[in-house]
Amino acid sequence: MKAAGVIVEYNPFHNGHYFHLQGTKEQTNADVYIAVMSGNFLQRGEPALVSKWTRAKMALQAGVDLVIELPYAFATGKAEVFSNGAISALDTLFVSDICFGSEHGSIDAFKNTVQYMTENKQVFDEQLKKEIAKGYSFPKASSLAYNSLDSAKYTVDLSMPNNILGYHYVKAIHEQKSSIQPHTLKRTGAGYHDEKPFDNTIASATGIRKILLGNNGELNKIKSLVPETTYDALISYYESYQTYHHWDIYFPYLQYKLSVTDPAELRTIYEAEEGLEYRVIDKIKDASNFTEFMEAIKTKRYTWTRLQRFLTHILTNTTKEEMAPYLEKMEVNYIRILGMTDRGQAYLKEVKKKVEKPIITNLNAKHDDPMLKMDIRATRAYALGYPQEIRTSLINQEYRTTPVRISHL
Template identity: 35%
Template sequence: MKILGLIVEYNPFHNGHIYHIQKAQSLDQFDYTIAVMSSSFVQRGEPAIIDKWKRSQIAIEYGVDLVIELPFVYACQSADYFAKGAIELLAKIGVTDICFGSENGDISTFINIAQTLFENQESYDSYVQQAMKKGLRYADACNQALQNIMHQEIKTPNDLLGLSYVKEIIAHHYPITPHCFLRTNTYHGLDLKHIASASAIRHAIKNHLDFAHTLPHFELYQNDLYFMEDFFPYLRYQILTTPPYELKQYHMVDEGLEHLLYKSIHHCQSMNELIDSLSSKRYTRPRISRMFIHILMKNTKEDIQEAMHLDYLRILAMNERGRKYLSLIKKTCPYTLVTNFSKHRHPALDMELKATRLLSLLSSSPQDFIQKEFSHIPLIQTFDL
């Protein structure tokens, strides 16, 4: 069988994602399409603008057969960890091919770079460490190391993620063939074209601009929208009531950041102001934002390490084809297939529930929002939100 895998966030699901699904499916005669999707929070350190159930249902409507959850422990991380979790889960569920959009558009470039770095891992790691000691951000340090070894650059977010996917495939010898295609827009552009960037659409939603032509199901973006800045009062309370020696136990609070946090929170009046006060040559805004989410959830460094050892695949949504595929692989899949939240225990699932509870603080019906973790039925017969 040929199984297509997509690594997605759908934050929000827009016309470009429809193009991505159709373009990827046109590469070969695939039997099934499986997407692994970030859950309540996304890689850049923000809550998903609408909940994962709605996003996964839209994916099923537009051609995906099965949506599995990328657990919070991997979703809200740097590109390398994000890729590690996503590729691992796709490999365990039997995906044979993956396809991603990139600014480069040439998969041979990614394969060549990933293979060279794998063969020169010690030198690469050394260059990265040296660059970070000089104060460079991790992504910039990686790019400088790449220049030193191959005289090439990978700078844009989608290309960095794509390279991370290919590195994971090569490092673990996964039987997965990677593909990519050229993106149709810039990842940070704010133009509201027919195919607009997710950043542009989120900006339009937040600022009450007309974005209806950029995505399906415009009606879903009228109520219960989730934005990072709305967590500021909770974050402020958390930092003010937590001693610095406890703050530094939380994931990503490193190198004295606990003291800077405690100092900054006294004079900052908004989330953006606080992020700006901490951003630097070393720490990007997404990195700071991810740290805030871990502080809000009180995730210690030990919690994260424990939760990363996955042994399950959680199903968010599927159509009848997806259900057929699950029945085919349930005896051979090395991971437990979870459709009922309460029937499998794992630290990553406990953390997932904690993330849901955090996001419920912004919901108009918090108890119903939390209850969906236990009562949601993943089989989608018709599209009815």
């Protein structure tokens, strides 16, 4: 069986994701489609709106055959870390092709850019250092350094968010010497260029979350923006758990942690750099909600996303020491199954013996990989977002939840 992969967050799954999946099918013509998906915390450094199991279900219902978890160590990392983890997971499962959305839309341009950047690495790195010294954030400095290079105008514009990720996917494939063939679909705004007739039914995930987290009466507004299965899953999640997840509900824990932790201890947390530990401890005292806090700690040097990732690591108690091995060697230690269709299961059965890493379907106490411990801790921290009355049984749900299974008729 030929397998194609997508790298996703599905927060939540919407029509844009559906078209991306359809496009992937057209471009790759595979037998089985595998999504490697962030768990309960995302690349932007925030909790997912609904749990990874519910998001896995949305994916399966929309046509994905197998959903595997991108471990926390990569899912909450910067583009390079995120991409390497994802590519390594798909490569481990013998995926032959991937397809990603990008603002640029031509895969050759991505390949050329990676080649060009490999050849000009030294010049780029020097320029990057200069831009960072001027006080720019890492992404902004990268973009400026890139644009200052001679051939930049002939390649991909790396100031666009999806281009950046795509570039890192292709670069990871190159560096990991993977045989995966990358493809890309052009997207414009929230949607994909090829899907003009559907444009008015597409909104970004950010837009959809805004509606969901705002006035509940407006829930109907998202009905045209997501598949019916997503809509039903969102309604049912709220009925079961009485909440969607967002930073505000975790703010008291940040407040607590930063109120009783001194800078020296906080410095052990991953991404605590350049005195950021002093800044967050100082600013927490006067912030009465998450947004106020973020606005108080924000500087030109750090992007909003970079700061949110740091706060995520504080919340989940993720240390530099724990992360060090995975920054050194950016590959997954295991394949964690979040959900599968019959077809996905058949594919797993086919490749099982060749896969060189543990495939985890039902978690139990035997699994004590340090990378997995971070996933378990992330799920526990995430569970603190459920209302007090129902959270107890959910704190340990990592051990109690089995993969979502769907039989397509």
